[in-house]
Amino acid sequence: AQSVTQPDIHITVSEGASLELRCNYSYGATPYLFWYVQSPGQGLQLLLKYFSGDTLVQGIKGFEAEFKRSQSSFNLRKPSVHWSDAAEYFCARGAGTALIFGKGTTLSVSS
Amino acid sequence: DTGVSQDPRHKITKRGQNVTFRCDPISEHNRLYWYRQTLGQGPEFLTYFQNEAQLEKSRLLSDRFSAERPKGSFSTLEIQRTEQGDSAMYLCASSPPGPALRGNYGYTFGSGTRLTVV
Numbered sequence: 001a002q003s004v005t006q007p008d009i010h011i012t013v014s015e016g017a018s019l020e021l022r023c024n025y026s027y028g029a030t031p032y033l034f035w036y037v038q039s040p041g042q043g044l045q046l047l048l049k050y051f052s053g054d055t056l057v058q059g060i061k062g063f064e065a066e067f068k069r070s071q072s073s074f075n076l077r078k079p080s081v082h083w084s085d086a087a088e089y090f091c092a093r094g095a096g097t098a099l100i101f102g103k104g105t106t107l108s109v110s111s
Numbered sequence: 112d113t114g115v116s117q118d119p120r121h122k123i124t125k126r127g128q129n130v131t132f133r134c135d136p137i138s139e140h141n142r143l144y145w146y147r148q149t150l151g152q153g154p155e156f157l158t159y160f161q162n163e164a165q166l167e168k169s170r171l172l173s174d175r176f177s178a179e180r181p182k183g184s185f186s187t188l189e190i191q192r193t194e195q196g197d198s199a200m201y202l203c204a205s206s207p208p209g210p211a212l213r214g215n216y217g218y219t220f221g222s223g224t225r226l227t228v229v
Binding site: 034041044092094096100104 | 151152153154155156159166167202216218225
């Protein structure tokens with residue numbers, strides 16, 4: 001069955017430090033892949049998406065992600081984290097009409 | 112246009128009661144989705160409408176759940192005889208017309224309705 005795995009439940013990063021959130025997917029040669037961010041009590045905001053083409057995808061708020069077929073991964077990165085980036089991050093893949101989400105990674109930012 | 116609106120934002124209900132949530136999608140979006148998110152989990156797909164037609168339902172959508180989109184605009188999600196396991200955030204999303212897969216994935220999510228069953 002198609003699935004999305006986010007191995008890290010919780011990550012703490014110092015403000016100004018770089019960030020990488022991991023995401024692995026199963027099944028499918030070229031999946032449609034997404035990263036969403038969710039602030040407490042809010043809906044989900046799309047950060048970036050990958051459908052095809054260039055494997056390095058730029059998104060909003062300074063985020064980028066790289067699709068690596070050989071590793072079945074789609075990791076999210078940011079070179080310098082801001083305190084306002086503290087939130088929950090979800091990786092997702094397309095599955096027909098629906099999205100399959102991972103369980104999320106909570107990002108805390110320390111000063 | 113202010114995006115996808117959901118009402119109410121919060122609902123507390125007693126076990127066994129019926130509840131109904133409303134979702135108003137972005138006006139030009141013909142596709143509408145409902146997802147459920149429980150604590151510590153990612154959202155899980157419940158159902159999908161294209162215009163007024165309900166085209167897909169997850170097996171998570173038990174017979175106590177019913178969703179409608181009567182005129183292809185707003186949608187309602189009703190849960191009958193609520194159980195404590197129904198406590199969750201219910202998220203609505205919409206997406207515009209377009210090529211099937213890519214059109215489907217241009218989601219905009221609402222802020223959700225948080226249901227607590229006591």
